Amino acid sequence: MSGGGSVMLLLGAVVTLLVFLDHQVIANTEVMTNQWLVRLHDDLGSDAAKLVAKRNGFSYVSPVLGSHREFVFKHKLVPHARTRRSLPHTRLLKADPLVNAAIQQPGYERSKRGYKQIRGFPIKTDDTSVEAHNNNAKESNLPNDPLYAKQWYINNTGQAGGVPKLDLNVEAAWALGYTGKGVTTAIMDDGVDYMHPDLFNNFDADASYDFSSNDPFPYPRFTDDWFNSHGTRCAGEIAAARDNGICGVGVAYGSKVAGLRMLDQPYMTDLIEANSMGHKPDRVHIYSASWGPTDDGKTVDGPRNATMRAIVKGVNEGRGGLGSIYVWASGDGGPDDDCNCDGYAASMWTISINSATNDGQTAGYDESCSSTLASTFSNGKSGYQDAGVATTDLYGKCTTRHSGTSAAAPEAAGVFALALEANPLLTWRDMQHLTVLTSKRNHLYDPNGEHNWTINGAGIEFNHLFGYGVLDAGDMVDLAKDWKSVPDRWHCTAGTIKGKYEFSTNQSLILTIDTDACKGMENQVNYLEHVQSFITLKSTRRGHVTLYLLSPMNTTSLLLSKREKDDDATDGFTKWPFMTTHAWAENPRGVWRLFAIFDSDTPQDGMLFEWTLMLHGTQKSPYTGQKDIDMQRHSKLGVVKREHESGQNFRF
The missing domain is CATH 3.30.70.850 (Peptidase S8, pro-domain)
Incomplete structure (x- = not known):
């Protein structure tokens, strides 16, 4: 298994995780x-x-x-x-x-992200045809597609009230000659309008399938409100053709998209999800998902057994052993929800993508969590015409109103397609490392001032809302082309605490685990990637519980934020895998501290029964072996590389 560490150790972790998830997912009405x-x-x-x-x-x-x-x-x-x-x-x-x-x-229910979750709510769409946009075309060496001037997420010149140059820096990747050629992204959604003139030539029919109707034709089902335009809009962001006089252009316009129609049904099943995520893993390079459990601020849910097996099989065996890349929208539940309660977005096998507006703020519907790796874009500023994401729409039309983290995930998939063309040998973990190292703070900020940018113990800047920043396609392909695959991955159970530990609004709880990170053993971890805290607790109001994890290098991760709408007093969390990426590249050795605190104006009581700390990472530094790379250009890599090579705070 390329870049994957011990297969048996990984499978052992998978079996354990499946047990945890099966315990947690409980339906109120079966x-x-x-x-x-x-x-x-x-x-x-x-x-x-x-x-x-x-x-x-x-x-x-x-x-x-x-x-x-x-x-x-x-x-x-x-x-x-x-x-x-x-x-x-x-x-x-x-x-x-x-x-x-x-x-x-x-x-069980699975919801599209970027749409109002109210049955019968009319979805706004443009009522103009593709031909009606031709008057917007511009003459330049840039794409002359009619809506390109409105694709601020590709080239932000300040349109719709945005901040100039706050974009994905895609034109820099194009200038280097990369368009995503040879890469296929599967849109797991409600179907793709593969007859759309902007998608037709970039549609990969052999990699497509309709799991709702069990046939090879994943065309969207017609509805009066165009609710099933979701997948078509996502597909256009990735692979809409260039210079054809239709709509805009895809981030990776030289790549292919496949349609996996699986979301268009009243109730999802584990088997439909599993077969979708495991469909043709040697032909599909990237799987893009803009959906998840209901974003209602009170749901705690994630993948079932077969689906989790599909994802793990994908990262182990997909792309000839390099690993399938799963891109996930972090969620649209807003500040009253937390994407660490979504077992898909919070999985270490997926790349969780949040969204930002065109002026650098977090969107009002964005969820935040410590598992988010990076951000792209969704809406522009409210009140501005064409402030949404411009892309393809059903029946040969275009839209400038696509939005939500639904719009953010496909943009990330497009950037990853560019990186895979630059270096087809990238593993699924290489892609995560490249995301951490090349994402930029740029002009991103929290307008509420609650989540500031912080530097972790390895010298990498992160934010609880935006992860490691907004994707930078130019820097990612530049770093990817000379990238050497990272060392094998290992996991270490740092420790488990069991008992009955009370906490309340008057008395917070602090638990500690002192670990040597399996030093001297085959599965020793010296440089962190993902950190999981499997937690079992109950409280009088689950939504008022907040959880913080402090690493030995003093990096604080907010594992669970307040969810005002979550009034659960019976289920709590059962071995739920809260995950953080904020200690990336840190030394895991030392004392980890877990804080359980009530954020409540009313008296609350809770009991924590179990905390298991799981460390995932490498034994060798993933960055010291990266040679022939311009460290001045890739300053973030240079910083963490120097930290690792100096040995400061890295006691082995």
Whole structure:
């Protein structure tokens, strides 16, 4: 496994994480679908599975993640959603001599980001055709696409009230000759209008599939409010064609996009998610997701078993072992939500992307959390015409009103496509390191003054809202082209504290774990990447609990912020994996401190039952081996490289 460390150690962590997530995800009202996971006794293959389905009155759908033993079945006479399990159908399958297990699949909600989560809410769209934008074309050596002048996230000249040069610095990457050629990004969403003239030539049909209808044609389902324009808008941000007189241009206009229609249904299942995230991992390089659990400020949810297996298999085996790259929108729940309660965005196997406005502020709908790695752009300033993201829309049209972190994640996917063209051998972890090292503070700031820019123990600047800053495509491709893959990754269980530890509005809780980071063992960690805190607690009001983690090098991560709408008093958190990227490249050895504090005007009580600290990183410095790189140009790399080579505060 290239750049991946010990496979057995990684799989061990995966099994542990699956147990944690299965404990945590609890549905208030169980909804059962007409899908079954059917596991045969042996690896008998799809022919045997089809035979089992036919003789028991089911429809064979597909294998699960290419398995020869696990398959998806459907039953046409069972409603797509019901509140009771169909026990007779399950018993029928279990009675078949070839079947080892049959599990009816529960359904759950997954929400698009960037859209109002109110049923029937009309979605604003432009009512003009692509031809109506031709009068905006400009004459220059830059793209002459009609909406390019309004694509401030690519070239911010101050349009729509923005700050000049606060953009993705994409033109610098184009100037170096990179357009994303040879890279395919899969849009996991409600479908892609692959007949759109701005997408048609950059659509990868062979990498596409419709998991909602089980056919190869992921075209969006028509609705009066254009609700299913979401995936098409995301696709245009990445791969809209250049200089064709239609709409704007994609960040990686030389790349391909695939459509994976899987989000357009009342209830999601684990098997649909898993097969989407594991679809053709040697053809798809990047998977872009602009959705997640409901952004209502009170949900705690994440990927189920099969989906987590798909993601882990992707980073281990995708792209010929280099690892699939999963880009995730951090969430649109606003300041009353926290993306560390979203098990997708907070996963160390995904790159979580937040958004900023065109004048450098955090958008009003942005969630913040310590797992966010970087930011791109969504809306411009309110009150300005064309302040949204300009991109393709359904039925051959264009829009300048795409928004939310839905718009931010595809922009990041486009930048990553440019980097992969510059260096096709980048691993999934290389991409995360490049993101940390090349993202910029630029003009990003918190208008409320609550989250300032901070320098961690390795000398890298970060922000709780924006991660390590806004992506810089020019610097990323420049650093990527000469990048040497980082050393193998290891994980170390730093310690576990179990008991009954009380805390309240009058008395905060401080727990400590003193670790040597597995020194002297095969899985020793000397330089951090991700840090996970698996926490079990309950309180009289979950949303008023805040959690802070202090590293041995005095970097503070806000693991959980106040969520005013979360009034849970029964479920709490059960071994939930809170994750931080803020200690990146630090030495993990020493005392870690966990603070549990109530942020409440009313009396509250809580009990923390367990805290397990998991450290992920490398034994060798990932940066000292980077030679032939201009350190003055890539100053952030130079800073952390000097820290590591000097040995100051890095006692091994």
